[in-house]
Amino acid sequence: MYVDIEDPEILAFLWAMHNHGALYMLIGGAAVNIHGAQRVTQDMDIWVAPTNENRNRFGEALPKIGYTSDELSELYELDFTRSTVFTAWIGKESVDCMNYVHHALNFDLAYEKHLVTFLKEGTPLHLVGGLLAGNESQVGAESGFIRRNSFG
Numbered sequence: 001m002y003v004d005i006e007d008p009e010i011l012a013f014l015w016a017m018h019n020h021g022a023l024y025m026l027i028g029g030a031a032v033n034i035h036g037a038q039r040v041t042q043d044m045d046i047w048v049a050p051t052n053e054n055r056n057r058f059g060e061a062l063p064k065i066g067y068t069s070d071e072l073s074e075l076y077e078l079d080f081t082r083s084t085v086f087t088a089w090i091g092k093e094s095v096d097c098m099n100y101v102h103h104a105l106n107f108d109l110a111y112e113k114h115l116v117t118f119l120k121e122g123t124p125l126h127l128v129g130g131l132l133a134g135n136e137s138q139v140g141a142e143s144g145f146i147r148r149n150s151f152g
Contacts, residue, residue, distance in 0.1 A: 005044065009065060009091030011123045016061035018124050023049035023057075025114045026127040027101065043087075043094040047128065048080070049107050050099035055080040058097075065090060 004010065017024060028045030048054055059075050067088075078084050083100040099107070113129040 004093065005125070006120050007091055007093060010044070010093055011120060012065050013061070013090045013095070014119070014123050014125055016064035017058070019064075020057045020061040022061055023054050023107075023111060024097075024126055025111065026125060028096075043096055044090075045096045045098070047101055047107060047110070048097055048099050049111070050080050052080050054099075062088070 024046045026044065027047050028043075048058060055075065055078060059072050062072060062075075063069070075086070078086070080099050083098075085096065085098040085100075088095045088097055110128055115127050115129060117125050117127065119125055
């Protein structure tokens with residue numbers, strides 16, 4: 001089963017992120033697929049800028065796709081300057097959101113080299129540059145010391 005990155009609810013999520021200036025990059029299996037390789041993945045992984053200002057932008061985007069203030073209260077309690085991973089449900093798709101992927105990787109440096117592609121209806125999608133997309137040895141996916149949270 002592949003994640004449907006062009007699902008209308010995912011597209012609405014990406015537009016909301018774009019319209020609110022949230023800084024993020026698609027990483028993991030879905031990014032690998034967009035780069036042209038095939039990898040089975042059942043979720044989306046996004047790397048969000050590790051600032052509380054970006055947490056607020058991210059939080060402002062989610063009501064546009066149906067999240068309530070009650071559902072977002074946990075998000076606003078998170079300190080985005082500390083390692084955080086949480087899962088958001090966008091329609092039927094799970095989106096794993098993290099602000100840290102590996103001690104050797106810096107969001108700002110990776111963002112300088114990120115790519116933007118356009119999906120249906122011109123929806124912008126920010127994705128990590130080729131070498132980092134889905135390379136677990138480099139990315140350190142699912143590190144045991146990252147705090148996991150879930151909301152929605």
